[in-house]
Amino acid sequence: MSAGKILVVDDDPQIRRVMRATLVGHKYEVIEARNGDEALTRIPAEMPDLVLLDLNMPGIGGLETCRHLRSGSDVPIIVLSVRNTEKDKVAALDAGADDYVTKPFGMEELLARIRAALRRAPTSPDNVPHALATSDLQIDFDTRRIRVAGKETRLTPKEFDLLRYLVSQAGKPVPHRELLQAVWGPDYGDEPEYLRVFINQLRKKIEPNPAKPKYILTEPWVGYRFASGGDSPNQ
Amino acid sequence: MPRLSGRRALQLIGALAIVAAIVAFYHRALHVNNTTVALTLLLAILGISSWWGLAEAAVASVAAVLGFNYYFLPPIGTFEIQDPQNWVALAAFLATAVTVSQLSARAKGRTLEAEVRRRETEGLYSLSQTLLLSGSARTASQDLVSRVVKILGVNTAAFYTKSTNETFRWGPENQLVADAQLQADRDEPLIDAQKGFAIVPVRLGGQAIGNLGLAGPLPSAAVLNAVAYLVAIGVERARAMEEAGQAEAARRSEVLKSALLDALAHDFRTPLTSIKAAVTSLLGGERSPADRELMTIINEEADRLNRLVAEVLEMVRVEAGKLHLEKHPSDVTELIRATLAEFRPAILDRPLEVRLQQGLPETEVDSDFIQQVLKQLLDNAVKYSPPHSPLTISARSGEGRVIVSVADRGSGIPEAEQMRVFDKFFRGREHRFRVPGSGMGLAIAKGIVEAHGGRIWVTSEPGQGSVFSFSLPVYRGEMVS
Numbered sequence: 001m002s003a004g005k006i007l008v009v010d011d012d013p014q015i016r017r018v019m020r021a022t023l024v025g026h027k028y029e030v031i032e033a034r035n036g037d038e039a040l041t042r043i044p045a046e047m048p049d050l051v052l053l054d055l056n057m058p059g060i061g062g063l064e065t066c067r068h069l070r071s072g073s074d075v076p077i078i079v080l081s082v083r084n085t086e087k088d089k090v091a092a093l094d095a096g097a098d099d100y101v102t103k104p105f106g107m108e109e110l111l112a113r114i115r116a117a118l119r120r121a122p123t124s125p126d127n128v129p130h131a132l133a134t135s136d137l138q139i140d141f142d143t144r145r146i147r148v149a150g151k152e153t154r155l156t157p158k159e160f161d162l163l164r165y166l167v168s169q170a171g172k173p174v175p176h177r178e179l180l181q182a183v184w185g186p187d188y189g190d191e192p193e194y195l196r197v198f199i200n201q202l203r204k205k206i207e208p209n210p211a212k213p214k215y216i217l218t219e220p221w222v223g224y225r226f227a228s229g230g231d232s233p234n235q
Numbered sequence: 236m237p238r239l240s241g242r243r244a245l246q247l248i249g250a251l252a253i254v255a256a257i258v259a260f261y262h263r264a265l266h267v268n269n270t271t272v273a274l275t276l277l278l279a280i281l282g283i284s285s286w287w288g289l290a291e292a293a294v295a296s297v298a299a300v301l302g303f304n305y306y307f308l309p310p311i312g313t314f315e316i317q318d319p320q321n322w323v324a325l326a327a328f329l330a331t332a333v334t335v336s337q338l339s340a341r342a343k344g345r346t347l348e349a350e351v352r353r354r355e356t357e358g359l360y361s362l363s364q365t366l367l368l369s370g371s372a373r374t375a376s377q378d379l380v381s382r383v384v385k386i387l388g389v390n391t392a393a394f395y396t397k398s399t400n401e402t403f404r405w406g407p408e409n410q411l412v413a414d415a416q417l418q419a420d421r422d423e424p425l426i427d428a429q430k431g432f433a434i435v436p437v438r439l440g441g442q443a444i445g446n447l448g449l450a451g452p453l454p455s456a457a458v459l460n461a462v463a464y465l466v467a468i469g470v471e472r473a474r475a476m477e478e479a480g481q482a483e484a485a486r487r488s489e490v491l492k493s494a495l496l497d498a499l500a501h502d503f504r505t506p507l508t509s510i511k512a513a514v515t516s517l518l519g520g521e522r523s524p525a526d527r528e529l530m531t532i533i534n535e536e537a538d539r540l541n542r543l544v545a546e547v548l549e550m551v552r553v554e555a556g557k558l559h560l561e562k563h564p565s566d567v568t569e570l571i572r573a574t575l576a577e578f579r580p581a582i583l584d585r586p587l588e589v590r591l592q593q594g595l596p597e598t599e600v601d602s603d604f605i606q607q608v609l610k611q612l613l614d615n616a617v618k619y620s621p622p623h624s625p626l627t628i629s630a631r632s633g634e635g636r637v638i639v640s641v642a643d644r645g646s647g648i649p650e651a652e653q654m655r656v657f658d659k660f661f662r663g664r665e666h667r668f669r670v671p672g673s674g675m676g677l678a679i680a681k682g683i684v685e686a687h688g689g690r691i692w693v694t695s696e697p698g699q700g701s702v703f704s705f706s707l708p709v710y711r712g713e714m715v716s
Contacts (some may be wrong), residue, residue, distance in 0.1 A: 014509040022516040060714070082504040103504055104511035104541055106534075108519055182245050 002029040004049040004118050009039040009065065010080070019052065022107055028114075036065030048075060050117055055092065056083040062097045070096025072154050076117040080105070084094055093197035098158045099184065109187075115183030131169055133226060137206055137215065139167070143187045150205050158183060159202050166216060166226035173219040199224060245383035246287045250295040251281050258302040268308050273328050275641040276303060277335065284336035285343055292336030300329050355458045358386035359679075366469030379466050380405040383447070387462065392453030393417055394437070396470065397445045402464060403620075412448030419650040421446065424460065428453055435459050471685040489555070492598065496551060503544045511537040546675045550659065553682030560601040560686060564710040565629050567598055567637050574609040575628075582617055582626065590629035598637050600687055608680045608691075612641040612703045615676065620645030620700065633707070636689070640704040657681040680705075 006028050008019045020030045031046050033039035035057050043051070055062030066077055079097040089100045099113055110152060119131065132139040138147040141164055146153045155163065165182045166174060174182075177189040182195065199218075204208040217225045259274045284292030304314055308321045316322055326450050355420045365382045368376070376394055380403045383392045391406025402417060415423075416434055418444065424435040431451050437444045453459065462547045514533045522530065543642040552558055563639040568591050575589075582668055598605075609628075617624050622644035627642040648656060655661045660674040695701035 011507070012505050015512070016503065018509050018512040019514065022512065025516070025520075082501050082508070104508040104537060107512050107515040110512070111519075143510075 002068065003027040005029040005031065005046065007031050007039060007042065007046065007048040009033045009036065009051060009057070010054040011035055011060075012054075015054075022111075023114075026111060033170055036062065036068075037058040040068055041222045043069065043075070045071065050114060051075055051077045051095070052114075053077055053079050054087075055079055062149060063091060065151060066092065066095040066097055070156070077086065078110075078113055078117055080110075086192070090193050090197055093194060094201075097195075098156075101172045102208070111186070112187050116145070116187065119185065125231070129164075129170075132228065136208060141167075146206070148190055149208070153205055155202070155205060159205070161208070162198055163202055163216075163226075168226060170226045170228050173222045175223040179223055195224070243290075246291050247294055250287065250291040251298050253283065254295050254298040254475055255464065258299075258306055260358070261304045268304075269324075272307050273303060273324070277328070277332060280332045281335050281339060284339040288343070289336055289340035292340065296329060296332035296336060299332060300325060303328065311409070332337055340408045359456075359458070359461055359465065362386050362606055363463050363469075366465060366472065367504065375469055375609060376401070376403045377405075379403075381468055383462060383466070385447070385452050387449070387451060387458070389454075390431075391449070391687040394450040394470075395445045395448070397443060398474070405448070412450055417446050417448045419446075424456065424463075426453065426456055426459065431457055435463040437463045437467045437470070439464075439471050444470055449533045466587065489557075491621075492555065493557065496548060500544060500548050503542065507537055507541050507544070511541075545675055546673050546679065549679050551676050551681075555684075558683065558686045560604060562599050562601050562687075563607070565600050567601045567639060567707070570600075570602055570605055571609065571628055571639070573602075573632065574606045574613070576591045577606075578610055578613050582613070584623055585617070585625075586625040588625065588627045590627065595630060595632055595637055597710040598707040600707055604683045605707065608683050608705060609639065609641070611676045611680045612705075615703065616641050616643035616645070616701075618712065619643065635704040635709055637709060638704055638706045640702050642700060642702040644700040647699055648693065648695040648698055649703050650695075653693055653695055657691065 004091055005024065006023055008016055008023075008030060009032075010016050010019070011034055012120050016032050016034075020032065023030045030032060031042060031048060035044050037059055039051070039053070053066060053069075057065075060068075062079065062081070066079065067075060069075070069209060076099075077097045078099045078101060079092040080091070080101050083101045084102040091099050098117055101110055101113060104123075132141075136149045142156075144160055146155060146160075161183045162179070176192050176195055180188040180191055183189075188194075188231055199216060200210075203213050203216055207213045209216060215227060216225055219225050254276065256273055257272075261267060261275070267563050280292050280295050280299060283295045301314070305312070308316055308318075308325065310317060314573045318535050344639065347445065362379075363381055365378060376396060380392050383389070383394075384405045389406075391404070391412065393402055393404045395402045395414075402414065407423045412432070412434065421436050422436065424433060426433040427437075431453055432449070433453055436446045436447050437447050447463050447466055453518070454462075511534065514537065518527065518530050518534065571591070572590065575587075579587075613628075620626075624644040628640070629642070630637060630639045632638070652661075656685070657677050657680075660680040661678075662672065662674045684707075688708050689706045691703070691705040693701055693703050713715060
């Protein structure tokens with residue numbers, strides 16, 4: 001049984017060869033696409049569990065592909081790029097990527113990131129709330145459904161995990177590192193830009209006024225805190 | 236005394252002929268009373284003065300008085316006048332004829348003058364139109380000179396422009412304005428209406444742009460000055476447009492250079508990605524020690540190539556002034572702590588002293604870049620000092636800046652080389668073949684510090700060690716993003 005189906009999107013054939021050889025060696029099923037268009041046509045038919053996406057490709061670029069992909073799918077996306085500035089990372093995360101790896105990379109690191117992306121955040125029934133309800137926000141953590149001001153809202157798995165972790169610690173400030181490791185995995189912790197982007201996206205989706213958040217609060221120099229607005233989460 | 240022109244002579248004869256014809260007609264053909272004759276003659280004189288001018292009218296008046304007296308005032312056939320009443324009539328006739336001539340001639344003069352002004356204004360307008368449509372400064376200058384000739388009706392025009400020391404001419408070769416006169420600095424126009432020659436300074440806002448020389452029938456001084464002013468505006472405008480075009484071209488070339496750099500970075504890193512991914516994938520499995528050693532070498536060298544690509548790119552960006560700094564108020568203590576958190580594992584064998592002055596002001600820096608500088612200085616200190624020797628990092632404030640220093644106990648830098656360690660590709664003599672490096676690290680650090688408006692320097696005592704320091708601007712409370 002395969003460990004998961006991975007779509008490798010890269011215009012460089014050598015990189016696709018290396019990825020295929022390595023990933024197949026680690027029991028993953030590998031499919032390939034040479035550019036964004038091909039990736040977008042293959043995904044509905046193949047339903048991969050994860051996408052490894054190059055940014056610098058001919059045709060519609062990686063960012064555009066990422067946005068298209070994200071608009072119709074929750075599949076985890078790891079962007080692989082030769083660019084290494086924070087601006088590039090934030091742009092990719094904004095476009096819907098879950099993670100960003102700078103080329104060239106060591107294969108162990110990439111494999112760890114793939115494992116982290118495929119794994120759901122750990123859920124121990126003891127401290128995880130099942131539901132949360134306030135006047136304008138209803139979350140059912142078991143069915144992963146969210147209603148904001150009465151309207152069904154869709155979160156990506158990473159956004160959902162982030163929100164669930166914050167709610168489980170409601171009222172307490174959660175440090176950046178703890179939050180990153182809880183949602184992305186134990187190898188993470190030095191990527192505060194990830195949190196900035198994902199918290200922003202979450203606020204846009206669940207806050208009545210994202211500029212003045214009332215649920216997800218910033219704790220300067222520390223991290224973030226979930227304030228349930230007087231309502232305590234149902235345990 | 237100027238000689239009469241042929242046209243003038245003809246007009247004078249014509250005026251006399253008209254008077255003679257009227258007198259002869261009334262004397263021979265049609266007998267009417269004297270008043271009718273006198274009025275007819277007055278009418279003729281009025282016509283002559285308005286068509287031809289005052290001189291013709293005056294001559295006609297005198298002839299008319301004589302003819303009227305001789306043929307119509309008794310005793311007829313003589314210039315004598317019997318009746319004193321007729322003296323009065325004759326005098327009245329003469330006075331009327333002369334006054335009428337004068338008034339009419341003056342009106343005609345005004346009309347002519349107005350016509351000249353109208354043509355001049357039209358000329359200036361047409362010139363200003365030309366100015367707005369001309370392209371580059373060179374073609375504009377050439378265009379202007381030919382337009383000036385056409386519009387002002389002069390024979391030849393020349394424009395000398397100071398900025399490029401060029402002269403643009405239009406008109407027949409034999410009437411050229413002399414170079415020396417054209418190129419001399421002058422504050423006042425030189426106008427010689429007799430010879431039909433003028434040189435007018437072309438100035439804009441008190442700044443001399445050049446001179447405009449004209450030969451041929453000249454317009455008024457006011458028009459000459461207006462033309463010079465228009466030329467100044469036209470040339471300056473064309474020059475400004477040309478400069479704007481060059482700035483745009485330079486900008487595009489910069490954009491192209493950046494795109495080229497990005498493409499280059501991508502093209503180098505793509506094969507490196509395959510190599511590194513492949514070899515680390517192999518390293519992840521069970522390997523014999525010999526295989527593992529060889530694969531490790533491949534992996535390390537791929538990393539080294541990648542660092543070199545990064546350094547070259549960074550160097551080019553620093554040199555092109557294309558570092559995109561995102562400055563924020565930053566605590567230097569925090570920057571040092573963050574750098575050490577990353578760097579400390581590599582120097583666990585070194586005693587490390589961190590000396591931070593209390594109450595350091597915040598600095599206004601791009602913290603990523605400044606951490607890079609700190610890392611570079613630490614890296615250098617480690618490379619150029621013996622294993623296990625101590626390192627010191629310190630930060631203090633002074634002269635409105637925060638100064639960060641990294642000190643080692645290495646062999647130091649000979650004085651002759653101290654000035655050059657920040658030069659691109661410079662490697663110290665002693666270490667050139669012993670210590671790995673590209674010779675770009677310190678040059679990049681210098682570029683980054685200077686882009687922040689700071690300074691980087693080294694003090695060193697051979698045998699005692701080196702201290703590398705850099706200064707950073709203090710945050711003043713106004714963010715420049």
